[in-house]
Amino acid sequence: MREANILFDYKGHLPECPSWDVQTQSLFWTDILEKEIHGYQPSTNKHQIFKFSEEVGCFALRENGGFIAAMRSGIYLTDTDGTVTKKVCDNPNNPVLARFNDGGTDPQGRFYAGTYWSPRDYNGALLCRVDADLKTTVLQCDILGANGLAFSADGRLMFTSDTPNHVIYRTPLDENGNPAERRVWKSFPRGNGRPDGAAMDEEGCYWSALFDGYRIARFSPQGELLEEHRLPVRCPTMLCFGGPEMKTLFITTTRENMSDEEVRERPLSGAIFTLEASVAGLIKPKFKES
Structure with missing residues (x-):
């Protein structure tokens, strides 16, 4: 077991x-509740903060520069300094009850964003996709908290998790990205x-952050547990x-809803950890616009 x-x-x-930019060798991430996207370049120790007027549930870097960002009211394009330049679509959920949560890009550079149903009274969240022409399609419903998005290298399998329901799904995709039955x-x-949240390595194994579990885990393509790595905090995200x-894993964690006592006991809650893996991960493509 390696140390984080x-x-x-x-x-x-x-x-x-967390999203790695190969070109600049920088890490980007969102702090949802602080309404921020952060960028950090390890080689220079440069830390940037981009502030927004709404929670940014998820985002992706754009090939054209800047971000595609899923905020509470909808999905937007920004320029390189975080200034919003275009609204792609409204939040297809009720934005009062469901903010965007997990998301990212597939191997073809399409952007996916899922929501979190805050009332938790039924599975009211969903997963949508933004294509290169900025057309937005709702792909899946019957979700309580969308998470765990990752894709096989060929883009023909999509993995998602529903964190409050303690489950990971696998969905086959056709050559155009249309989903078959989720299982x-x-x-x-x-x-x-x-x-x-999750990531895929080059051997087709799925890495999952186990919220409330003090650890991350690696699963084979068949779902067999291969590795677990403990963290000094309760909630990796x-x-x-x-x-x-x-081959470096960047792991985000949270201190949301933690008491002052727990934060004192686990003062690293909310930090970002690194862990050296024995296998390389797949590069996360930037969002491609036509």
């Missing part, structure tokens, strides 16, 4: 959606961690691969 280290002197509120790939018992060889 702190990336740099930073602790956020609800860091999520349960792995279920988790209550009380030992819930599958949150997501991970991504990066670094010069794409």
Whole structure:
């Protein structure tokens, strides 16, 4: 079991959606509740903060520069300094009850964004996709908290998790990205961690941040547990691969809804950790616009 280290002197509120930029060798992530996107370049220790008027649930870097960002009211394009330049679509959920949560791009550079149904009275969240022409399509419903988005290298399998429901799904996709029937790939018992954000490695294995579980885990393409790595905090939220060889895991964690006592006991909650993996991860493409 390898040891996780702190990336740099930073602790956020609800860091999520870590994304590695190969071109600049920089890590980007959102702090949802602080309404920010952050960028950090390890080689120079440069830390940027882009502030927004709404929670940014997830985002992706754009090939044209800037971000595509899923905020509470809708999905937007921004320029390189974070200034909003275009609204892509409204939030297809009720934005009062459901903010955007997990998301990212597939191997073809299409952007996916899922929502979180805050009332938690039924599975009212959804997953949508933005294509290169900025057309937005709702792909899946019957979700409580959309998470765990990752794709096989050929883009023909999509993995998602529903964190509050303790389940990971696998969905076949056709050559145009249209989904077939979603099926349960792995279920988790209550009380030992819930599958949150995820990433895929080059061997087709799925890495999951186990919220409330103090650890991250690697699963084979068949769902077999291959590795677990403990963290000194209770709630990892997501991970991504990066670094010069794409073998560094960057792991976001949170201190949301933690008491002052727990924060004192686990002062690294909200920090970003790094862990060296034995296998490289898949590069996360930038959003491609036509």
